[in-house]
Amino acid sequence: MASTSRDRIMTEALRLFGEQGFAKTSVAQIEQAAGLSGGSGALYRHFKSKDELLVRAVASRLDDRAEWDQFLSPEFALTAALDSVTGGGSTVDMIVALCRIGLARLDHDRDVTRILLRDNSIPAELLEVFRQREYAVVMAAVTRGLRELAGDRVRDQDWDATAAVLVGALAHFWMMGDIFDGGHPANIGEDRYLRATAEMIAARLDWAGTEGEDRG
Incomplete structure (x- = not known):
């Protein structure tokens, strides 16, 4: 067309x-x-x-949203999809897969991401559009995914804050790569960065579960 x-x-x-x-x-x-x-x-x-x-x-x-639409649906079983993508991999593997989905979305929205992260001359109305139509939706999906990964062992943790840390880590990596023509200034490649990020989030999941058991 x-x-x-x-x-x-x-x-x-x-x-x-x-x-x-x-x-x-x-x-x-x-x-x-x-x-x-x-x-x-x-x-x-x-x-x-x-x-x-x-x-x-x-x-x-x-x-x-194209193929990302399914991941953002409240009815979508995110952990089941990540399990399928990783072939039954570990929690870290599934979080890495989730991170790659996030980076792909940032690439899809490359121009928008550059405007939002690097341009201080944009009108305030645009920030509200982004907050409502993208950030809030993505945060809801990531928070839901973390809750699913944690399972029944823990229910009362601050997964919103954990999701914000994860989303922020991905945005930082993407922005640094965009500024430095594809390479992180610390000379850390995508695989290493995502693996380290996933390991920290997975440790948070394990710690939260252990804390819940201790309280019980």
């Missing part, structure tokens, strides 16, 4: 915002990149302003 002028504007705007920054990208540049006459004002037939374009383009990209 052929893309519309509106679709092309949103796609090219996100790319330019991600590469150059929101403030440094002009309406004329977006129009030209979208195959329109630069400086013609054609963008304003679809969007009232560059700010509105940014918010709507980001919301559209975040709503494009």
Whole structure:
């Protein structure tokens, strides 16, 4: 299906915002990149302003969940899926698999991630769009996954905070790799980083279970 002028504007705007920054990208540049006459004002037939374009383009990209949609469904058995992916692997293996899913999502949203993590000129409205449509949804899925991995042995731990640590670790690794052209400044590869992250989260699961037994 052929893309519309509106679709092309949103796609090219996100790319330019991600590469150059929101403030440094002009309406004329977006129009030209979208195959329109630069400086013609054609963008304003679809969007009232560059700010509105940014918010709507980001919301559209975040709503494009594709294969990630299943992982974010409240009814989805996340641990069963991770168990299948790892071939019955350990808890650490399943957390590593979960981390890879998260990194793939960050790559899918590369332009959006760059805008949010590296651009301080974006409007506040965009942060709320991201918080509601992406971060809150992802956090809910990761928190649910941690609870599933912990099982019945522990129920009252602060899995929201643990999920925030895990999501933050992935965002940091992705951002450092993006800034340093694919390599972490500490010269730690993806496999090592994800394994270390997974081992710490798995230790938290084990510790929480032992703590629950001690209280019992």
